[in-house]
Amino acid sequence: MSERNTGPGALEATDRAILRELARDGRCSFTELAERVGLSVSAVHQRVRRLEQRGALQGYTAKVDGEQIGLPLTAFISLTPIDPAAPDDYPQRLQHLPEIESCYSVAGDESYILQVRVASPLGLEDLLRQIREAAKVSTRTTVVLSTPFENRPPAI
Amino acid sequence: MSERNTGPGALEATDRAILRELARDGRCSFTELAERVGLSVSAVHQRVRRLEQRGALQGYTAKVDGEQIGLPLTAFISLTPIDPAAPDDYPQRLQHLPEIESCYSVAGDESYILQVRVASPLGLEDLLRQIREAAKVSTRTTVVLSTPFENRPPAI
DNA sequence: TCTGAAAGTCACGAAGG
């Protein structure tokens, strides 16, 4: 009974509706979810479990204000390998640094872009030194001044 | 060593513990939260409500697999104003585009960095046209090839 | 894959120290 109109492995309308609601409110109750998508609570429950198993739902997180936890400074750091022939294991070399929130492998001038959160300019300086040492890369840093919006739920 | 968050408006250890757990598991029950931080369920409940009111907790979201919802292509787009004297209202001009997940005002060569998610290269091309038209900016795009890790919970 | 019901667990507010 699977629909193949939208491509292999595609999700049908009800599953997308569930993902949309959970992306908007990650703590939405099953009861409320059921009302919104027009199914029984049990059916929604089964679908959510299936979406989790399938990897369509990759977890739930609270958005925390960086300023209030003492990490007011966000920056993007572009990495360029010093030795172009070195093995490409940068993510593994960097994942132990908790200040690095995200790591993207990219096409373009640089090889990776990191998104980081630190307490201060001094903390950023220290982090940059650790990154260069751990990964043998040169870095280019872009400091975030403000964040008009962030991690908005995608249009599902 | 000096504590990170000792200034006015700082959060104490229990509140930080709550934020840490909710950042790790946004659907964590109050009961489990209470066990982890060593308080009664009601006390945790009160603290969470206070953290929400205070803005330290800015919401809860499910992480959704971009590929499975038909948005497999992520990119960063740097914006440079065409007219340097134009009013700086770019976020307002761009927020109606749902493909734009995040918008950062930055120091450096560019004025803004956008993080976007689209269905295909054609979708990216179309989005770039809309961004240029809406904001009167020139753009520089960096396509994400893979994401070793993303939105890891900060070290609270 | 759905529904409805049963049983256990949890959320949430009240009252009080």
Added chain:
DNA sequence: CCTTCGTGACTTTCAGA
């Protein structure tokens, strides 16, 4: 700011269509 307590709501499982 904490605790305990009570009630209503919610989660979770299961049998059956």
